[in-house]
Amino acid sequence: MRILFKGPTIVTMDSQEAIIKGNVLVENNRIAYIGSNEPTADRVILAEGKLLIPGLIQTHVHLSQTLFRGQADDLELLDWLKKRIWPLEGAHDEESLYQSALLGISELLLGGTTTLVDMQTVHHTDAAIHAIAESGIRATTGKVMMDHGEEVPGTLIQSTNDAIQESVDLLEKWHGKENGRIQYAFTPRFVVSCTEDLLKEVVKLSSKYGVRVHTHASENKGEIEIVERERGMRNVLYLDHIGMAAPNLILTHCIWLNDQEMEILQKRDVKVAHCPTCNIKLASGIAPIPEMLKRGITVSLGADGAPCNNNLDIFQEMKMAALIQKPLHGPTVMPARxxxxxxxxxxARAMGLENDIGSIEVGKKADLVLISLDEPHVNPVDGVDPYSLLVYSVRSSDVCLTMVDGKILMENRELKTIDKDAVVKKSNISRVRLDKLTK
Structure with a gap:
């Protein structure tokens, strides 16, 4: 199948960060041509006056929590977990987790997110990965590992051996499936809920299988105090001590870091997932992103979960990431580009996929998003920097086409692989069922 995008303004994100007006040909699942010529195609998409951008990537999302949107407002992290999120996650069954994942994926595809790093919950992860496979979205995902911690409900805590064995079983079933679109990662929740034995085994297994590790760290001052009391050192120092601080680690939040920890992230090439809206809503703080970028640390964005955001909108995260730093560091920090x-x-770099996604270049995977510029809230557009439009003006509702791996998954606000109305209905039924089990 050859699909031609005719006439868009192309925000390439290539090595020159070129923005050009032209045509883009997709052949099968890769970008085959970029330029002013008009190759023959099976289908031509008229894209004059629109922006064609690389598929947007979120490196920290909890699809398992989408059903809990609006269920845990006005709480700080540890209370948020203990009072609402952990009991709700522990109540999940296969059907509710499947619907939660589909609901989240629907929102992501409608909003131009083509790739995510997902942290599931402890049980029924297979059902959520089935939803990922069916939807067509690109994802690195894994089951949450929890074998320790005060006030962790019995519905979530596992033995160390069970947590590890179930993770390995899922990895061997799913890693690399769907033409490589699904990748597996080991996802210990955070140091507070994991024994040292489990974390050290994760380090060994991630090296053995060549996969990512995805966890939280230094999100909340109370969390750090627990880690210091139990392990004798701060989060990042501890992760380095046990060998987890490495290039394959995606470390989410990293708000409260000292200079030594920042140096470890830089030296070990740890990847940081920044979730600005969540960090503000839970009153956790503002991560030192400008300092990380100055040090050359790879930083990416994520919405986190629906109950701490309360949406999965990458455009909101871009805008928030830019705005929250300016009162601290001045108006020129975090420019839109x-x-x-x-x-x-x-x-893409956080996931180790920079050779395949993250920019519009010949030979890369055809993960593409088409943005309409027709609405008043975006205009005027003539003479305006496209990066400014994308970060400050465009909304997720302006996304008119989402393509992953060369397949159109959403066009003209219609999902092609998910029955949106059915998912909305079934998600509400599942949510009510979980509420009854936790109240």
């Missing part, structure tokens, strides 16, 4: 890079190449 740099922020857009976090949502594209930054995410």
């Amino acid at each position: 740099e922020v857009f890079k976090l949502a594209t190449l930054g995410g």
Whole structure:
């Protein structure tokens, strides 16, 4: 199948960060041509006056929590987990987790996110990965590992051996499936809920299988105090001590870091997932992203979960990432071009997929998003920097086409692989069922 995007303004994010007006040919699942010529195609998409951008990438999302949107407002992290999120996650069954994943994926595809790093919950992860496979979205995902911690409900805590064995079983079933579109990662929740034995085994297994590790760290001052009390050192120092701080680690949040920890992230090439809206909503703080970028640390963006955001909108995350730093560091910090890079190449590098996604270049995977510029809230557009439009003006509702691996998954606000109305209905039924089990 050859699909031609005719006449868009192409925000390439290539090595020159070129923005050109031209045509883009997709053949099968890769970009075959970029330029002014008009190759023959099976289908031509008229894209004059629109922006064609690389598929947007979120490196920290909890699809398992989409059903809990609006269920845990006005709480700080540890209370948020203990009082609402952990009991709700523990109540999940296969059907509710499947619907939660489909609901989240629907929102992501409608909003131009083509790739995500997903942290599931402890049980029924297979059902969520089935939803990922069916939807066509690109994802690195894994089951949450929890074998320790005060006030962790019995519905979530596992033995160390069970947590490890179930993770390995899922990895061997799913890693590399769907033409490589699905990747597996080991996802210990955070140090507070994991024994040292489990974390050290994750380090060994991630090296053995050549996969990512995805966890939280230094999100909340109370969390750090627990880690210091139990392990004798701060989060990042501890992760380095046990060998987890490495290039394959995606470390989410990293708000409260000292200079020594920042140096470890830089030296070990740890990747940081920044979730600005969540960090503000849970009153956790503002991550030192400008300092990380100055040090050359790879930073990417994520919405986190629906109950701490309360949406999965990457455009909101880009805007928030830019705005929250300016009162602290001045108006020139976090310019729109740099922020857009976090949502594209930054995410690709975090996942180790920079040779395949994150920019529009010949030979790369055809993960593409088409943006309409017709609405009043975007205009005027003539003479305006496209990066400024994308970070400050465009909304997720302006996305008119989402393509992953050369397949159109959303066009003209219609999902092609998901029955949106059915998912919305079934998700509400599942949510009510979980509420009854936790109240």
